[in-house]
Amino acid sequence: MAAGAPRVFVSHLAGTAVFDPNGDQVGRVRDVVALLGGRRRLPSVLGLVVEVVSRRRVFLPMTRVTGVESGQVITTGVLNIRRFERRPNERLVLGELLDRQVTLVETGEEVTVLDVGLQRLPARRDWEIDRLFVRKGRKGGGLRSRRGEALTVEWDAVTGFNLEEPEQGTANLLATFEQLRPADLANVLHHLSEKRRAEVAAALHDDRLADVLEELPDDDQVEIINKLADERAALVLEAMDPDDAADLLGELPEDDKERLLDLMQPQEAAPVRRLLSYEEGTAGSLMTTEPIVLRPDASVAEALARVRLEDLPAPLASQVYVCRPPDETPTGKYLGVVHFQRLLREPPFALVGALVDADLRPLPPTASVPALTSYLAAYNIVSAPVVDEGGHLLGAVTVDDVLDDLLPEGWREAAAEGGLPGFVPGPHERPEAPAAPGGAARGPDGREPEDG
Template sequence: MASGAPRFFVSHISGVAVFDPAGDQVGRVRDLVVILRPGRRPPRLLGLVVELSTRRRIFLPMTRVTSVQAGQVITTGVLNVRRFEQRPTERLVFGELLDRRVTLVDTGEEVTVLDLSVHQLPARREWEIDRVFVRKGKKGGAFRRGKGETLTVEWSAVTGFSLEEAGQGAENLLATFEQLRPADLANVLHHLSPKRRAEVAAALDDDRLADVLEELPEDDQIEVLGVLAEERAADVLEAMDPDDAADLLGELPEADKERLLSLMRPSDAADMRRLMSYEEHTAGGLMTTEPIILRPDATVADALARIREPDLSPAHAAQVYVCRPPEETPTGKYLGTVHFQRLLRDPPYTLVGSMLDDDLLPLDPDATLPVVAGFFATYDMVAAPVVDEAGSLLGAVTVDDVLDHMLPDDWRETEFHLEEGEVPDGG
C-alpha cells in the first residue's frame, strides 16, 4: 500500500476509477466487501467490488491493491474477471452498512451511519473499518445533508453491526478462527465434520483458503477442492504456491485435472504442467516456479523492496536469484545468488550483478530428495536454485518443501500446542 494513504473514508472511493500499473483504467469501485467479527471488534476489509467496462462486477482483494488515493485505486496487475458472488460471511459496505440505524453504547441513542473510516494495520497488508461517522436524530440517507448533530466515533462505540457471540454458523466459526495461522486453522478444519469443513471452506476468501489448503493432509485437500465450484477451485489453485498446487492436481483423476487446468490462466496452467512433468521427489517436483528473480543491473534497493513483500515466506525471502532476461522461469542464463545478509551489508545503489555468490553449483531438476536434503544440510541453506542443462533458472527449492516430503505422511495431523508459559527446546 502507498505509505501516504493509510486511511480513507469509504465515501471518497465510491465510483472512483481503478487502474492497472500501466495506467489503463480497468473499471470503477462499486462497493467494499468486509467480514464482521464477534463483539465490537472492527470488521476486516477483504476487498473491493469493481465494475468493468462490460458491466460485469468482479472482486478485487485488498492484497492486490497497491494504492488508494483521491480519485483512483491502483492494482498490482492481472485481475480475476470471475463474476463477484457475495458469500454468507461477507457484508457490502454501501449496500448493507451505510444508512443503517445503530446505537451509541454510552447513551443508548439511535444514530444513522453516514460514512465509515478504513485504516491499514501497521506493518501488515490488512485493512479494518475502525471509525463510524454518524448523525443523531431522525433517519437520513448516507451522503445526504440533513439536520442533527454529526460525530465520528470508534467502531466499538456503537452496537448494531457485529455478530452475536452465540450461534454455530460458518460466519461465527470463521470469526473465532480468524487470528489462527494457516497451519493451525488447517488442523482445526481437519477435525471438523465434512459438512462443517465444506461450510468453512466456502466462506473463506480465495487467498486464505489457498494458504490453509497447503497445510491440510492430502485427503482433506482433495475433499475440500471437490466441494468447490470448478471456477472457484481453479482460482484457489492459482492462489496456492505453484509446487503445492501441482502436487494437489497430480492427485486428481486425469479428467478433473485437465478440466481445472483449462479454467486457470494459461501462464499458471503452464507452470502447473511443467512442475507435474517432474518426478514428485526430485528438485523439479519440489521447487516453486516463482522465486525472486532480478536482472544483474538491479540494485540492492530493488532487491530489498522485493524481499519486503509481505506474502513471501521467510525461506523465499532469504535470497534473490540473478538471471539474464527473460525474468520469468525458465529464465535466461542463471548468473548466481545474492543472500539477504549480503544485501544488508552493501549500499543501496550497489548492483546485484557485482555481488553474486556463484561458488555453489545449483541443483539439477532431476536431483533426488536425498541429494537435495544433503545439499541443504552440507551448505546450511534455506533455499537453493534449480537450473537446467541450458543454464536457465527453473525455480527454487526451499527447506520447508524438503521437510514436507521427508516427514511421515501423517505429520500434518499432529497438533503442536505449547502450554501457557512453556518454551520450545532451544528457545
C-alpha cells in the same frame, strides 16, 4: 471468575490464552464443549478444547478452570494431554452452535445465533449456557451486520438446536477466528465435521482458502477441493503457490486434474503443469517456480525491497537469484545468487550483478531428495537454485519442501492431532488424568463421569 464478570460469551473465549496458577501459558482455547440434552434445564458446559504447544487439542474440564477474566483463562495446573475426542452427545459451541438458525418460542420468528453466553453457577465450579445473542431475519452478515434486529435472549426462549440444519451459516464462526494464521485456521478446519468443514471452506475468500489448503493434510485438501464448484476450485488453485497446487492436483484422478488445469488461466496453469511433469521426489517436483529473480542491473535497494515483501516465505527471502531476461521462470541465463546477509553489507546503490556468488553450483531438476539434503547441509543454506541444461533458472527448492518430503507420510495429520514424533510433554502436560475435586474418579480423557 471475578464478582463483576458473572458471564462470558464464547466469541471472547476463542483463541484466549490458558495459564496455570504460576502465570505460565499452557495453551489456547479453540472451542467449548457443552451437553445440550442432560438432566438440567440449561445446557451444561463440560469443558474447553485447548490447543497446547504441540498443537494437540486436549480437554480441560470446567471444574479445573478457576478464572476467566482480563482476556485469559486460569486453570488449577496440570493438563491431561490425551487427544480430545467429542462424544456423541456433546456439542462444540463455536464449531456447531454459532450461525445456527433457531426459532423464538414466543413469536415463531427465525433467528440466527451470533454468540453464546456462559455463566458460572454461584459457589460452584459448574458452568452452563444461559443466554444467546441472536439476530432476526436472514442469516449471515457477521457480528457487525445491520440486517435485522439483534437481541439477547434466554436459552429457553428459543428452540431448534437439535434439528438437523442442511446449510448452516459461517459468518460468526469465521469472525471468531479471523486473526488466526493459516496453519492455525487449518487446524480448526481439520477438527470440524466434514459438513461444517465444507461450509467454512465455501465461505472463505479464495486467497484465504488457498493459504489454508496449503497447510491441511492431503485428505482434507482433496475433500474440500472436490466439494467446490469447478470454477471456484480453479480460482483457489490459481491463488495457491504453484508447487502446492501441483501437489494437490497430483492427488486427484487424471480426468479431474486435467479439467481443473483447463479452467485455470493459462499463465497460472503453465508452471503447475511444468511441476507435474517432473518425476516425484526430484528437485523439479519439489521446487517453487516463484523465487526472487532480479536482473544484474538491479540495485541492492530493489533487492531488499523484494525481500521485505510480507507474503514471502522466509526460506525464499534468504537469497535472490540473478538472471538475464526474461525474469519469469524459466528465465534467461542464470548468473548466480546473492545472499540476504551480503545485501545487508552493501550500499543501497550497488548492483546485484557485481555481488553474485557464482561458486554455488545450481542443481538439475532431476536431483534426488538425498542429493538435495546433502546440498543444503553442505552449503548451510535454506534455498537452492534449480537450473536446466540450457542454464535457465527453473525455480528454487526450499528446506521446508525437502522436510515435507522426508517426513513420514501423514505427518500433517499427526501434527494436527498433536502427535508429532519425539514430542515430550512439558511440565503442564501430563498423560495422567487427575482426580476430580473431592476425590471423584475421572474418565481417561479427564471428563467427569457422564450422568446416568
